[in-house]
Amino acid sequence: MVMALSLRTAVSVVPPLLGELKGELGFTAATTGLLAMLPPLLFATFGLVTPILIRRFGLEKALIAAVVLAVAGQLGRATTDAVWPFLGLTAVVMAGYGIGNVVLPPLVKKYFPDRVGIVTAGYVTLLAVGTAISPQLAVPVAGATSWRVSIGMWASISFMVLLPWIMQFVRDRKKKSDAGTTAAAPSSAGAGSSQHLRPWRSPVAWGLAIFLAGNSAQTYVYFTWLPPYLSGQGVDAATAGTALAYFAILGLPVSLLVPLWVPRMKNPIVAISLFALCWATGHLGLYLSPLDGTWLWVTFAGLGQGTFATALLMVNLRSRTTHGSSVLSGFSQGLGYAGAGVVPLVFGSIHDATGNWTVSFALLGVCLLVMMTGAVMINAKRYIEDSAAEPASS
Structure with missing residues (x-):
């Protein structure tokens, strides 16, 4: 803790x-x-x-x-x-x-x-x-x-x-x-210590990496660009900063809820789809009407952060052993953060190049599609050990 x-x-x-x-x-x-x-x-x-x-x-x-x-x-x-x-x-x-x-x-x-x-x-x-x-x-x-x-x-x-x-x-x-x-x-190493795991062979590992990349890209964009975007729309700097703090705080209730709720579900993609809808509503609201309903749109986007808690939870729900969990955690977070890290830079560069936010917000839509692609891949109850295991040489 x-x-x-x-x-x-x-x-x-x-x-x-x-x-x-x-x-x-x-x-x-x-x-x-x-x-x-x-x-x-x-x-x-x-x-x-x-x-x-x-x-x-x-x-x-x-x-x-x-x-x-x-x-x-x-x-x-x-x-x-x-x-x-x-x-x-x-x-x-x-x-x-x-x-x-x-x-x-x-x-x-x-x-x-x-x-x-x-x-x-x-x-x-x-x-x-x-x-x-x-x-x-x-x-x-x-x-x-x-x-x-x-x-x-x-x-x-x-x-x-x-x-x-x-x-x-x-x-x-x-x-x-x-x-x-x-x-x-x-x-x-857990029960799988006699095996070498090759995560790049596992659809579960790739799915979780893709899911985490799509999720983290949206979060990084909000932490980097929400205050300057709102300020550019006419919101004063103090309120724009408060909106970001509010967005961050909304991660608390969903972080507490997700690990208690999602493990009970046969199909986690149902919960993920609900959070994705929150993300989409927040993106659209802030793009189409940033000054009317600002706090409502930030609320929806903030609740969408339940996808991050889901990603961390799925590391253990899609592995059988401690070793499998560590390999899946490293592979998904390594590739996920690498993919997500460049998106805020691209988001701002597109705005500078076009002079408006339309294509930048469309990029957030692409991130949502990437996230949901990964969600489909990790929805079925299968484990990294099923496809990534390679017996160690004796």
């Missing part, structure tokens, strides 16, 4: 402080754009690398490495005096959290196999809380202290993650030592 709370704070705390960072560190338009690209780029890279780390070192060691990177990067960038060290240390933070993104679903499957839904509900909800709370506190804390304290203080939450996991790691080692076998403690 604490790990989930910390996963987005270091990302969302920076944008509200960019004004101060530009003056003190020398951020330009180019380096600001690079800063915005680091989270999806590093999340994608380490999404693909983390299953290898998990297979070699185990879930717990991978998680501890993720936290160490996050803490070191956050503390380091809070003390730097130049833009490029700040960017480099931000990359270290995002590498840590890229690993953290991947290890959470298989950790849930390993330690809470009979309570996947409720534990997923808890951690996805806290993920949304962390995303929403750090930008709200960023400016007040910076005003009372400095931007360095405002950015660096979130390392304390990341550090707190180490304490229970070090205790758990020591306890698992003691159990292995006492029993003389790994069977006494939960196995990092």
